[in-house]
Structure formats: C-alpha cells, structure tokens
Amino acid sequence: MTGFFRAAPATIAIAGITAMVSLIVTLLGLEQHAALYAGFMPARASLGLAGDLPGLVPVILTPLSATLIHGGPLHLAFNLVTLVYCGVATEHALGSRGVIILYLLGAYAACVAQWAVAPQSPVPMIGASGAASAVVGAYALLYGRQRTSDVGPVPGWLLQVLWLLAAWTVLNLAIGVLSVRAGMPIAAAAPVGGFLLGLILCRPLLLWRWRGA
Template sequence: MVEQGETPGQPGREPVFLLPISVTALAGVMAAIHLASTFVLNQQGYNDFILWFAFLPLRIVVAGSDLAAAVPLIWTPFSHALIHGGWDHLLVNVAWLAIFATPVARRYGAGPMLAIFFVSAAAGAAFFAATTLYSGAYLIGASGGVSGLTGAAVRFIFQPVIVAQHPETGERMVMGRHLAGFGDLMRDARARTFIIIWVVLNAAVPVLPLLTGTAIGVAWQAHLGGFFAGILLVGLFERKGR
C-alpha cells in the first residue's frame, strides 16, 4: 500500500533515503541556513541576520510608536523556525523532525506537513511572546514547528492499525490508522501518557531554575504552543472515509 505523499519506487529497488523528500528538503534548508550564517557571515552580519529573521516579541511593544521597526513581525513568526544557535541545536531539531514529520508527511503529503510546521511555529512564537514581551529575548529554532508535527502525529500513531477485507478477493488489506478525537486521546493510555509527560516536562522548565539556580535555555513556551496547535490543525487535513 502506498501512502499519500509518497511515490512508488521501481520494482526491486529500495529508496536511497527512507525519509520523505519534503522532510529531507526541510532539514536541508535548515542545515544550509546554519552553514551560511556560521561560515559566510561575519559577526556584524550575523547580528543583522538575527535582528531581521529571529522572532523578537519586543517589536510588538514598539509597534505603536515605530511602525517600521515592527515590519519584521510579518515574517519572523515563521522565519525563526529555520534558524539555529549551534550545531547541537540544529542536530537535535533535525532528528526530532525526522521522527515526527515523517509519519505526518506520509499520511497527508508535503503541503500539509509544511503548513502544520510553520503555523505551529507561529503558535509557539505567540506563546513565547505572551511570557517574554518586555524581556528583549528572541526566539530561534525549529522546536515550535516540530512540536506541532509531534502533536499532529500523536493524533494517529498510537491508534490500532485498521485491517479490512477486500469485498471481491477476500484479501486482507491494511487501511492505516484512525485519527483520534480529543476524547480518544484521553482514553488511550499511551497517547494520554505521552501528552501528560510532554506538558509536565515543558511546564517544569521555568520552575527548575528556582530549584537548581541555573537557567535552562529551552523555549518551553514554543514547545507547548506548537504542540497544541499541531493537535488542533491536523484534523483540517484528514479526508473523510480515510
């Protein structure tokens, strides 16, 4: 059975990459941007790059008095998801992307996968802005978008495989997995446990510095905002009768 968004290969041949092309391309864009920002730009160029393409909530505050300074708010809720602060940051997000973007891309195709990624990144930026509006902090990294793909995947990866019988041949056919409703997620032990652990771990991030005295550079707001955006968005791409 060929899932939507995948192209059948030639008989007897295995694909070179097991990831969908869209997932590989998105990871490649992230890597190319980080390579360019690391090895091509000087320090001033990098500072300007961050200023223009990272998400800076403080721009919302100054929008009333300086409209020109707020113009980057048009694209930075999305562009920040393609920028990373270091190779470790990039590699973690690419690995996370490969795990959760792959089932979403195979089920719905490249367009819906990218839509969930970027809209979830914007939702994560909104949550980030809600808690850092006056701090001057900026947001970079794909974690909000990948969190959205994680939330989207949670809606079906824990559901049992549906097997049907062909009405003429009697052959058993794998039909895929059901997209769980919100009530189903809470009733399913694995999905419920995953969601609870996700929420608790991210909600604990701002509390840990009070206990350890050490700040943790994790945009937990983007993780939570993106995750719940993905859970909600994925239903828009589900075809009736799948």
C-alpha cells in the same frame, strides 16, 4: 536518498533548507547578528508595525525567519532529528501539504505562545523547535496508542489529546527550568504552542488529505 526524499519531500526539503541556512550563519559567525535581525522578539511583536525597524526582518515574518537560525550545531541537530523522525511518518499520513501547513502555522503558534508569557521580552527567540513541535504533536496523535476510554460525555480521543498536551507541557517546563539553572534559558512556551497546534490540526488535515478516498 532519492527514495527517502520521494517518500517525504516536504519534510526533507524543510530540513535541508533549515540546515543549509543555519550552518552558513554559524560558519560565518553571524549567530548573534542573525538572531537580532531575524529572530522573533516578543517586544517587537507587541509594538506591531511600529516594530518594523529599518534593516530588520519584518515582525510578521520573524516567526518563519527564526526557524532558520540556531544557536550552534547541537541545537540544530536536535531540532532536525526531531523533525525528520516525526515528519517522515506524519507526511505519510497527512501528505506534503499537511506537513507544510503544520510546520508554517506551528512556527507562528510557537511565537504566539512565547509572546503570551513574556510580551515585553527583548530577547530574540530562534530555532525550529516550535515549528517542529507541531509535527511532533500530529505524530503523537497519529501513532500514539489510545489508552484512554470515554469518560461520560467526554470522548477518549479528546482525553488523549489533553494527556499528550499535559505531558509535553510538563516536559518542556522541566527543560526550561534546567536551562535557566544552566545559564542558557530557552523559550519553553514555544514548543508547547507548536505542539498544541499540531494536536488541533491533525484530524482536520487527515480528513482533508483523504477526503473522497
């Protein structure tokens, strides 16, 4: 376990902190309370500073606090498995700083995407899927086989990015539709926003990590 942590300390630390906080909230039966006070609520974000009501986590910090709250062990397990599986390999390429940047900015990108599709929604968004999706996006670009060739002036790597984004978007839209039919709607736009950020930042972070090597 020590060797595993040394190989990807940022990924394991993020997963450990998320698991600890989420499980404590769940064991204490405070999921709904935590979602209300620390989840990302698009309607609050639309109000800006006016949405900073006493006792609530400041609006600007809710994209981060929301990643620490989950709707039960299964929700938590799915997000952590995704994060660790993709994060360890991504951290090998981008380094610990790269993964931390991806995760933190991915949390905000996910919330921006969810706010864009439902800016007046009073339903709090919780979970680390959006932030983890940023890591997944970078992982897909780093380790996915490039199957596309240049098309005129459009380079193959850009077509690959667009293909990955389209596939991830369709997948999450399908999951979103199924979740609505099951009576448990999820924030389908959030993972797409995080994934897009991962695709955008992957190359700059890779160059930053290996500059001068």
